[in-house]
Amino acid sequence: MSKLHQAAAFIDLDGTLCEIYLWQGLFAHHQHNQFKRTALYRFIAYHFPIWLLYEAKVVSKKSFYVLHATNLAWLLKGVSIERADLIWDWVIEHQLMPHLRSKMLDVIHQHKDDGHRILLMSGSFEPVVRKLAQRLGLDGAIATPLEIEEERYTGRIIPPLSVGEGKVVRLRQYLHDAGGDIHLTRSYFYTDSIVDVPVMRLFKNPIAVNPDDPLRELAKGEGWRIIED
Numbered sequence: 390m391s392k393l394h395q396a397a398a399f400i401d402l403d404g405t406l407c408e409i410y411l412w413q414g415l416f417a418h419h420q421h422n423q424f425k426r427t428a429l430y431r432f433i434a435y436h437f438p439i440w441l442l443y444e445a446k447v448v449s450k451k452s453f454y455v456l457h458a459t460n461l462a463w464l465l466k467g468v469s470i471e472r473a474d475l476i477w478d479w480v481i482e483h484q485l486m487p488h489l490r491s492k493m494l495d496v497i498h499q500h501k502d503d504g505h506r507i508l509l510m511s512g513s514f515e516p517v518v519r520k521l522a523q524r525l526g527l528d529g530a531i532a533t534p535l536e537i538e539e540e541r542y543t544g545r546i547i548p549p550l551s552v553g554e555g556k557v558v559r560l561r562q563y564l565h566d567a568g569g570d571i572h573l574t575r576s577y578f579y580t581d582s583i584v585d586v587p588v589m590r591l592f593k594n595p596i597a598v599n600p601d602d603p604l605r606e607l608a609k610g611e612g613w614r615i616i617e618d
Contacts, residue, residue, distance in 0.1 A: 404598075
């Protein structure tokens with residue numbers, strides 16, 4: 390295939406490739422290893438009332454998700470890059486790998502057979518998404534960077550969060566850096582969430598994976614492919 394007409398598959402992580410979410414993996418790590426328990430409880434106490442408002446449909450899914458995912462960086466505040474690497478390894482080994490969807494692994498194998506470039510594209514944190522992509526033998530990752538000062542995480546992300554329009558921004562930057570050799574008209578995007586619709590509309594082949602109810606209805610109306618477990 391000519392470089393100027395290269396196809397690629399972009400795969401969301403949380404809820405799409407993996408049945409669980411990064412926050413669940415980080416919670417499990419901190420609880421199991423008794424690590425930064427105060428930060429963990431503070432995070433829960435702060436977000437629980439907002440979750441109740443989300444459940445009551447006072448706060449939108451996108452607003453809740455963006456706030457929750459952004460503030461998840463609190464759990465890494467003051468952690469050195471070296472120590473965080475051990476956290477990422479633990480989360481991948483004990484949480485993410487055991488919960489990868491078998492159908493999505495089949496999808497990855499098919500794209501590899503077809504000679505497509507394959508990338509994870511996630512709102513989760515870039516270091517762990519990149520490590521998982523490497524573990525799976527994929528071609529890279531587009532995700533949310535974490536701010537670092539003096540070799541330690543500050544507890545803040547580097548915006549925009551790679552969700553919705555923020556994911557569009559990071560995708561366009563990746564395509565620019567890649568030199569324009571990937572054509573979205575030949576490429577695929579897999580996601581489970583309605584918040585990623587702005588990204589889906591950029592692709593010739595958007596696929597909903599175990600979608601939430603709003604995305605399922607939209608996918609049916611648009612004639613988009615749906616993958617269910």
